[in-house]
Amino acid sequence: MTVVNEWVTGTRFGSWVQRCRESRRLVLVIVAIALLLDNMLLTTVVPIIPEFLYDINHPDAPLDGRPRITTTTTTTTTPVPCPCQQFNQNIDNYSTTALNDAEYDNYTTLDPEAAVDELRHKDLVQETVEVGIMFASKAFVQLLANPFVGPLTHKIGYSVPMFAGFLIMFLSTIIFAFGRSYSVLFIARSLQGIGSSCSSVSGMGMLAERYPDDKERGNAMGIALGGLALGVLIGPPFGGVMYEFVGKSAPFLVLSALALGDGLLQLLMLQPAVIRQESDPPSLKQLATDPYIIIAAGAITFANMGIAMLEPSLPIWMMDTMGAGRWKQGVTFLPASISYLIGTNLFGPLGHKMGRWLAALLGLIVIGICLMLIPLATNINHLIIPNAGLGFAIGMVDSSMMPELGYLVDIRHTAVYGSVYAIGDVAFCLGFAIGPAMSGTLVKTIGFEWMLFGIAILNFMYAPLLYCLKSPPTKEEKRSLLNEEKSSVRYVTYQNEEDDE
Incomplete structure (x- = not known):
């Protein structure tokens, strides 16, 4: 009797697992969790890395104001240094090796505190370049990996690359936890780009395949992007608070444990295996030369470029102009993350009703306005509204x-989605590669304010192009247009031949 009960229980459990494996909703949950963890790792470093690197480079003058000075017990009394001696010590605590004699003399003629602040400002601006390059490395590597991952999913399916993405992200998280130098952290950030490429392309392709109806697909992708938004939402405050009160390794160890749980869920439910596509997929070249796909992908690039520029530069700008601490640097991205979460879930279904082209067009305009308002802030409270508007518009x-990318493939090509979402991820990565890489140089040359004004103008200029997506021609219309063009070319050639005769 006991054996029978065990057999029945096992059979029920097996059938329940089988139903779960066939469930579209479970696939949606797994993709959302993968995007959540990837973007938590992406944004957890935002409030940690700038100050961590600054403290490595300035061990005697950290940003928290508690210099690490080695003291020795002695019987002699130490005289109180005079202000000029104290100032010289502060000057020496900063990286003044780049200063020539004339510049050094200029600093020493200033008020001591003002001179130290000026040197600190100079070092923070210089660090913006290094931090920007590190942040951009993930997107740049992801950009290079996407053209390989997209066609690979056509040959082996989505589940194996998805699981490979988990393994790589787990390794990257562990390196972040124990890395103590710029080069090691740079490697960890770059490695994350490969894992993100596998997770993003495979996840979006899997959803597009499981949700063939355009309206349902929009809703599902809105929920999945909500997972991404939740990761962006939790990451900065989670990283800032954990770094402030526990230490640098703690947030990354927590993330590695969560990633391990996601990997086990994938292993149990998705059962990674090679699955070949039945239909012939469109080539990456065909999709990349489709003007309508390029317009949709370009909107993703320009929408995300502004927030990508803010990631390395805004915390440092806040340290420089507001004296913001670690937790404030993390919390400042909170309004953008919350509103992005709202925007993605709201405009998943709403975009289908009002027209996705119109939602994206309005979103780019709102992004430009919010970017122009950010430099006007004088304290952290002034950043709440523009950051919230920025996140909501990017979600739009x-x-x-x-x-829309999946819809364009359905009506203009073959319904195989790996390559088109590789293009979509490339567009996303372009924004996050160009933005941080350029932000340091632009802050240094034209300033933080003009950098944001410039990207705002680019958003305003690109927005009208989205009108082209209002009614894109279908595959049949495309063929008829091509036939008409060929016929007109033949007619013109025939007329020219008759004229020559």
Whole structure:
């Protein structure tokens, strides 16, 4: 009797697992969790890395104001240094090796505190370049990996690359936890780009395949992007608070444990295996030369470029102009993350009703306005409204253009989605590669304010192009247009031959 009960229980459990494996909703949950963890790792470093690197480079003058000075017990009394001696010590605590004699003399003629602040400002601006390059490395590597991952999913399916993405992200998280130098952290950030490429391309392709109806697909991708938004939402405050009160390794160890749980869920439910596509997929070249796909992908790039520029530069700008501490640097991205979460879930279904082209067009305009308002802030409270508007508008664009890419493939090509979401991820990565890489140089040359004004103008200029997506021609219309063009070319050639005769 006991054996029978065990057999029945095992059979029920097996059938329940089988139903779960066939469930579209479970696939949606797994993709959302993968995007959540990837973007938590992406943004957890935002409040940690700038100050961590600054303290490595300035061990005697950290930003928290507690210099690490080695003291020795002695019987002699130490005289109180005079102000000029104290100032010289502060000057020496900063990296003044780049100063020539004339510049050094200029600093010593200033008020001691003002001179130290000026040197600190100079070092922070210089560090913006290094931090920007590190942040951009993930997107740049992801950019290079996407053209390989997209066609690979056509040959082996989505589940194996998805699981490979988990393994790589887990390794990257462990390196972040124990890395103590710029080069090691740079490697960890770059390695994350490969894992993100596998997770993003495979996840979006899997959803597009499981949700063939355009309206349902939009809703599903809105929920999945909500997972991404939740990761962006939790990451900065989670990283800032954990770094402030526990230490640098703690947030990354927590993330590695969560990633391990996601990997076990994938292993149990998705059962990674090679699955070949039945239909012939469109080539990456065909999709990359489709003007409508390029317009949709370009909207994703320009929408995310502004926030990508803010990631390395805004915390340092806040340290420089507001004297913001670690937790404030993390919390400042909170309004953008919350509103992005709202925007993606709202415009997943709403974008289908009002027209995804219109939602993305309005989103780019709102992004430009918010970027122009950010430099006007004088304290952290002034950043709440523009950051919230920025996140909401980016959610409008992303949740509209991601399903639009799948729709364009359905009506203009073959319904195989790996390559088109590789292009979509490339567009996303372009924004996050160009933005941080350029932000340091632009802050140094034209300033933080003009950098944001410039990217705002680019958003305003690109927005009208989205009108082209209002009614893109279908595959049959495309063929008829091509036939008409060929016929007109033949007619013109025939007329020219008759004229020559």
